[in-house]
Amino acid sequence: MDVALAAGVSRQTVSNVINNPHRVAPQTLALVAREIERLGFKPNRAAQSLRRRKADALGFQVNAVGERRLGNILDAFLVELTVSARRHDFHIVTFAVDSHEDPIAEYEHLLAVQMVDGFVLTSTRHADPRPGWLLANGVPFVSFGRVWDDPSFTSWVDVDGFSGVGAGVRHLFAQGYDRVGFLGWPEGSPVGDDRRAGWLAAAGESAAFDAGLQASSPQDVHAAAAAAAPLLESLRGGGALICASDTLALGAWTALRDLGIAVGSDVGLVGFDDTDVAESFAITSLRQPLADIADSMLDLIAHHGRHGSPAPGGQVLQPIVVQRASSTRKSRKR
Amino acid sequence: MDVALAAGVSRQTVSNVINNPHRVAPQTLALVAREIERLGFKPNRAAQSLRRRKADALGFQVNAVGERRLGNILDAFLVELTVSARRHDFHIVTFAVDSHEDPIAEYEHLLAVQMVDGFVLTSTRHADPRPGWLLANGVPFVSFGRVWDDPSFTSWVDVDGFSGVGAGVRHLFAQGYDRVGFLGWPEGSPVGDDRRAGWLAAAGESAAFDAGLQASSPQDVHAAAAAAAPLLESLRGGGALICASDTLALGAWTALRDLGIAVGSDVGLVGFDDTDVAESFAITSLRQPLADIADSMLDLIAHHGRHGSPAPGGQVLQPIVVQRASSTRKSRKR
DNA sequence: CGAACCGATTTGATCGTTCATATTCCAATA
DNA sequence: TATTGGAATATGAACGATCAAATCGGTTCG
Structure with a gap:
């Protein structure tokens, strides 16, 4: 030396x-x-890695090719994760999994060749085989988003959709909108249902609450526009719509334009996730604190790495309202 | 063993x-x-890496935090790159660089600790210090996008903006639009100027060519809408607009809506890059063959790895027209 | 019949670091 | 004075693979 x-x-x-x-x-x-x-x-990392039997790297499965990126926060999340990882002395290694292939195989491979020490999971599906397998094999991992299937999995960090939507609703009322409707995804997705429940709880407190002021649509701009249109008609003149995602909100935004309704001054609009879509279209949205999320996740995984067992307890972080023109009642004339 | x-x-x-x-x-x-x-x-990769003195991994600098992702293909590119990398026995390691920091330092670090063997560059700027440094240090790398500054850098793969826009223009004429205008970025960006030149050449062949049918705007939906509006007025009734990016096209799309002009049937619209934005808004666009690009890039870098010197000659790939409603003249009634 | 050759396989060294275990040195204590 | 203890540092082995050179059998040939 x-x-x-x-x-x-x-x-x-x-x-x-x-x-x-x-x-x-x-x-x-x-x-x-x-x-x-x-x-x-x-x-030299290779020598360290060989001797210490760890890679100082985490695997991150990227969205399958052809997956929707519009209104998706995962790309932005990867950036924050990369930034955070550096502080935690980790590197992020991306990998993809063929959809028609055993999803576990690539995880197994990366571990076997000692390319990574653990994984950062996103988009955990219903009946996702990954958390169970990782847990059973003692592999450190964290999930962005609760693993709803099994409450005993505690290695996750999530954003509070319920409270977030609640905060959005209160923001709209505070801005002077008198009714708040909800555009969500079809029932059955835990995340979507959580956000809908947040609307129900918060909007339900108002005098003028009408449980009929809701609609649902898949995560698609065009479909969302169609689903939102009738709802927006009844919200004309001082009502507002809060959506389960920015993509849905963008759909509503185009519908408002088509209906000749002024966004913001006539009908309020709030999205969720605060993606670039929201920023580009001046749509108020609920920002996911991606940097904090990434940080927390790496803390949890580092804990696992040090103690050999998963850190106890998931973490729920609060999104914050980012106000833009779409929920600004009136630009004050002077 | x-x-x-x-x-x-x-x-x-x-x-x-x-x-x-x-x-x-x-x-x-x-x-x-x-x-x-x-x-x-x-x-075991660590042992191989130690002995062979190579990491079998490439670094990929992710967009700085806060960077625009809407209408950006780099996130999708990273996915394709990850997929391709697997076939080439490479792994992709992401890293970020603080904007107020020496951009080279992190490159140097990753190489020094033998975390990566080389790099995949994107978004090479004017007077970018990276290609020169990498070349001078004999580090394998490829750039997505020509390194316009210095023609002696040949380790790149790019998409033919000139021909691509030309193909778009011809597509529009074939669809029956009689005039084709251009919405681009302000002059001075090599990529943007290349695309504009493609329009000039292709549209210039037509009888009804009017060099005044162009405008420019920064890469922003709102600004693009404002810039496009007057142009679209004069394209009413059978004209079409081709844009340097999907983001600009989306701006034009919103402007068309606001002007009450039917997209496609009255005025045609074509974007560039074929991002999710184009798909979501049914905007015809020029698709960058990202999978082929990634493949070619990894071929080039593998060549460097094997032969110790950069592969000669950059590669220009052709984008293809992906037709959607925005350039479909009329849905045939029956 | 021995030398030379050749393909197939094994042996010893090595990559750069860390772990486990010496060794050294010096001060405090019996 | 000899003993013990502890802090500081050094030494040998090991991590798991590959490289370079040696060995082993078996043919071929002069």
């Missing part, structure tokens, strides 16, 4: 300077640290 | 079975291969 030679100490001492500074005499520490700095020494 | 024991051969023979099968006697080969299969043996 070059540094060892230059500093006149053994390789182990250099190793200790980096990994166990407290074991090294202050004077030696300073000397070696200076040489490390001077020579720009960086420990 | 377990397999060696089970097959009754030395570890080196097992290694040869995997890496140099021709050196092994057919009978031994079969025997060892069977044991490898049976025991599910996968060579």
